[in-house]
Amino acid sequence: xxxxxxxxxxxxxxxxxxxxxxxxxxxxxxxxxxxxxxxxxxxxxxxxxxxxxxxxxxxxxxxxxxxxxxxxxxxxxxxxxxxxxxxxxxxxxxxxxxxxxxxxxxxxxxxxxxxxxxxxxxxxxxxxxxxxxxxxxxxxxxxxxxxxxxxxxxxxxxxxxxxxxxxxxxxxxxxxxxxxxxxxxxxxxxxxxxxxxxxxxxxxxxxxxxxxx
Numbered sequence: 001x002x003x004x005x006x007x008x009x010x011x012x013x014x015x016x017x018x019x020x021x022x023x024x025x026x027x028x029x030x031x032x033x034x035x036x037x038x039x040x041x042x043x044x045x046x047x048x049x050x051x052x053x054x055x056x057x058x059x060x061x062x063x064x065x066x067x068x069x070x071x072x073x074x075x076x077x078x079x080x081x082x083x084x085x086x087x088x089x090x091x092x093x094x095x096x097x098x099x100x101x102x103x104x105x106x107x108x109x110x111x112x113x114x115x116x117x118x119x120x121x122x123x124x125x126x127x128x129x130x131x132x133x134x135x136x137x138x139x140x141x142x143x144x145x146x147x148x149x150x151x152x153x154x155x156x157x158x159x160x161x162x163x164x165x166x167x168x169x170x171x172x173x174x175x176x177x178x179x180x181x182x183x184x185x186x187x188x189x190x191x192x193x194x195x196x197x198x199x200x201x202x203x204x205x206x207x208x209x210x211x212x213x
Contacts, residue, residue, distance in 0.1 A: 001176075001210055002162065002183035003022045003024070003183070003184055003205070003206050003210065004026055004056060004183070004184070004186075005017040005024070005187075005197075005202055006185055007028045007191075008045065010045075011048045013202065014049060016202045017202050017206070020206040021206050021207075022206050024056050025055050026058055027045065027057055029058060030059060039066075039073035039074060040073060042057070043073040045074075054077040055075070055076045055078070056080050057074060057078070058080040059080070060082050061085060062081075064096065067079065067097055071097055078125070080104060080127065081102065081103050082104040082129075087118050090103055090122050090123050101124055102123065102162070103122075103127070104127040104129050105119075106129055107128050107131055107151055107165070110153070112151065113128065113151045113152050113153075114156070117155070117156060119159060123159055124160075125160050126155075126159050126161040126162070128161055129147075129164040129165045130146060131147065132145065146171070147165050149163075149175060149178045160183070162181070162183035162185050163181040164185040164186070167186045167189050168188075168189030168201070168205060169189070169204035172186070172189075177212070189205055
């Protein structure tokens with residue numbers, strides 16, 4: 001079971017995630033998010049990531065200049081594209097930067113899940129997250145919302161996937177049971193408030209996910 005903790009901002013949170021057994025550390029580079037950090041801050045955080053734990057850089061419709069700055073500062077293993085990036089843009093980013101790409105797909109129903117198939121053979125990993133409501137103040141992800149997990153049964157693609165969307169220590173085992181997920185991700189489920197990670201909640205989430213496999 002792969003477990004990703006996303007939106008980490010402090011060395012203490014990074015160390016708690018790694019020590020608890022998380023396989024992926026997520027850093028957020030989308031300025032409207034309360035979890036956002038700069039490439040310069042990321043350079044300090046990745047120094048606390050041990051070997052074997054992958055660094056994921058979350059961006060939303062980022063231009064090449066920002067991607068280059070992140071790559072130079074944080075040397076991520078994966079770019080997580082959480083915007084409206086097309087299959088062609090995913091292909092372009094992989095070719096230009098030589099970094100694996102995870103494409104986030106916002107899901108409300110089966111049709112949304114099937115849309116991920118457009119990235120087959122292009123993205124290295126799909127992240128299924130809840131489609132945000134149309135409120136103008138909602139972020140593309142990390143809103144703590146759960147979607148109908150049964151919608152994922154419509155996905156027939158071959159690209160491996162990770163499950164996100166309102167997961168926390170209390171529901172991640174059920175999510176894994178229902179969906180058959182081999183990888184899970186949380187941001188808000190390990191926080192006391194948006195952007196404020198709680199090491200105890202990080203540990204609880206990772207433990208619940210690993211015990212569910």
